Amino acid sequence: MAEEGYVAPHTVDEVVSLLVEAGGDARVMAGGTDVLVQLHADLIEPGLFVDIKNIPELRTIAAEAGGFRVGAAVTSMELVDHEAFNAAWPGVVEGVALIGSVQVQGRATMGGNLCNASPAADSVPPLIAAQAVAAIVGPGGPREVPVEDIITGPGQTSLDQGEILVSFLFPPRAPHSGDCYMRLTPRTEMDIAVVGAGINLTLDDAGTCVAARVALGAVAPTPLLVAQAADALIGSKVDDAAMAKLATAASSACHAISDKRGTKLYRIKTVGVIARRAAEKALERARKN
């Protein structure tokens, strides 16, 4: 008989078996800051909650292959408090530190933020900009997927039945690299992005941009990786002309809807502004290291 209610396994393999056995009637719970709200609003009614917080490899931040591996169930607060990760990826930390209150950040996780698959998820654009790769394990074994290929629509992911997101691998940081995430909200805290932009760029010794990734949030059904916006920066000195091209490319990529947080036109206009401001901050950081 399949398990019912709540289980908190200690290994990934146990999670996969439980998910397969439950056949779609189970929900994975990391911090629970989205799924418990959905449960109490009667939006979901799972027969089984599989709590993944007791699995050591999902709770670990470790150096790997010159970069970092971050467990999918590491909390926002644990990332905020991790000095080495902050030094390498301040933009990713900016994203996680904007998710809800301090109380929510004590529980919420990047893995949960990604798998909840909100178009406005604050940690996702900087993860995509960082070129983070998601490690997934399922009944068919492990696989690795770029973060930008996980969310397929609002509330929808490319994870198959029985699969679980285990960790994120961040690549090594080249010298003169910087990232930044910024969002537009009417309030500074406790709000949901009207638009958001994650920028990650690398300069050469002469200050020319040799690599860039630009990811936008809340402007389409999924967070977007916008190659044209990155192309506006690559090869330039990240000067005014390049910044103007970046803003135009970001606005052009916007497939927004109008909703209570902003109209389509407002989003098209402001996503360019926010992308530019985030790029200015990422540039400032890149010049310092």
Next chain:
Amino acid sequence: MAKKVHVTTTVNGDEHEFLCETSQTLVDVLRGELELTGTKEGCSTGDCGACSVIFDGNLVCSCLVLAIEADGKSIETIEGMADGKELHPLQQKFLELNGLQCGICTPGILIAAKALLQRNPDPTETEIRFWLAGNLCRCTGYDKIIRSVLAAAAEMREG
């Protein structure tokens, strides 16, 4: 009726046992089973902070924690804040400086402020305002709350 599960947990240093359903929240059990009604439930969605408790050292909303997760964990609630009849400096300053009016948000704010001062004994006004952004108060306009926390922090630093 779903089968109830047995949970053993530590609240304010005392061991407690209770039975709960797997979908019950921690705030529900604190208030219902354990009769620790100092913790308030406001929105039930993690937006208002009234149900703030310290859960294994982390400030959390107890409406977003399942009661079953408390098994083997340590919880601090408002009932454990005063030392017998001696109020915690935060409680004392909230009284002296009128840091509360109706009082519903107060236990959550005191717990959140306590967590802040454990982490940062000398916060700026801005840091306090950002830290307490997840605790809503509809009476005070926040200013008296912030002043109370600043005053308590100063007193605690002097020992």
